[in-house]
Amino acid sequence: MNRPLARLRRTLAFLSRYPVSADAFAGEPHPLAADAAAFPLAGCLIALPGALLLWAAVAAGLSPVTAALLAVTLGILISGALHEDGLADTADGLFGHHPRARALEIMKDSRLGTYGGLALILSVLLRVALLAEIAQASAAGGAAALLAAAAASRGGMVALWHALPPARADGIAHGQGRPDTRTSRAALCAAALGLVILGWTAAGAAGVGLALVLALGACAGFRAVLLRRLGGQTGDTLGALQQLLEIAILAGLALSA
Template identity: 60%
Template sequence: MIQPVASLLRALSFLSRFPALPEAFRGGPHPLAADAPAFPVVGLIVGLLPALLLLLAMAAGLAPFIAALLALALMVASTGALHEDGLGDTADGLFGHAGKDRALAIMKDSRIGTYGLLALAFALLLRIALLAEVATASPLAAACALLAAASASRGGMGLLWSSLPSARPDGIADSLGRPTRRQGLWSLALGTASGVLLGLPTAGFGGVALAAAISAGVYLWFRSVLRRRLGGQTGDTLGACQQLLDIAILLGLALGSG
């Protein structure tokens, strides 16, 4: 199997509910970190059916909010709520005043706390509302915005993974390796390219620039928080990064499309 295709299939099987093809894992081991450049393409794949559902729901006469809700529900189902789980655990661990060891222990606990529940609720509501805002002006623009955010946010996730050491040596992210700087930059480049190409029909150059500025600010802020509080990244924080960037990109595109 051609290496880029195998890399994409491995990343897709890990970051979504899509079944894995055994041929992609032959000749292993294959640490997921090396497949980071494929993350933005995974975002496009898992976002395709939700984007189509949004268009069909709007064509059937459903309100933009309901159409956006259905689309994002399908997106969450497609990924198994992998990134949402990371956001909830990260919020539980980082909110409050717990030290590093305590924060990591909280994040490892499968139970969800108040901070995690609120973070998930607000994040999902924001994504639905922002997508519905774009859909009010143009269903096709909203479908493009969904795909742009899904791809570019996963590109940023790959960059974060490559730019910080593991905060938990025995964690899942650490066991999967760590992307090289070059792999992280490729992840960012492909995500950015997809975001720009899909964002332009949604919000034009101004909206794309606004989305890029907001998401860059969110990324740098979150990265600084992780360095200060945890000394690095974990699998949960990578998922949280994807969710935060998704919201930031949708916010910029929604503002630009208004």
């Protein structure tokens, strides 16, 4: 089997609800970290049905807000709300000003708290509103923006995963290994390429530049918080970063669309 294709299929099996046959996992063990260079492309494939739905809905006469809501909803269904779950758990753990051990314990709890609920609501509302702003100027631009944000935000996940040590030894991120420097650079290159090409289509050079600045700021700020509060990253915090980066990228593109 073609190795890059197998890596992409294994990544999609973890990041989405797309069906993947068992032969993609045949042979030696396949820790997710070794396949992480495929995250940006997997993000594009996860967002593609939503991007097409957004374009078709606006073309059919629906308002940009309705079209954006349908697109975001479809993306959540395809991903199985994986990153939304990480955002909610991270918000519950970090915003309560608990000590490190207690914060990690709360993040491992499947129950949804006040901070997690608010984070989910705000994440969905912001993504829908920002996507609608872009789609109002151009339906094709809105579709391209959704793809750009999906690709670049998942590349950012790999970068943070590589940069920070695991905050706990029994977490998902620790069990799946840690991307090496080559894998992290490959993911970042793919993420940057997706942001430049697709973001340029959505909002031009100014939009790409602003989206990049906001994304880098969000990533740096979140990394500092994780180091101070947890001493590293977890699977939940990687999902939370994806949500933060998607919002930051869409905001940059919307401001320039």
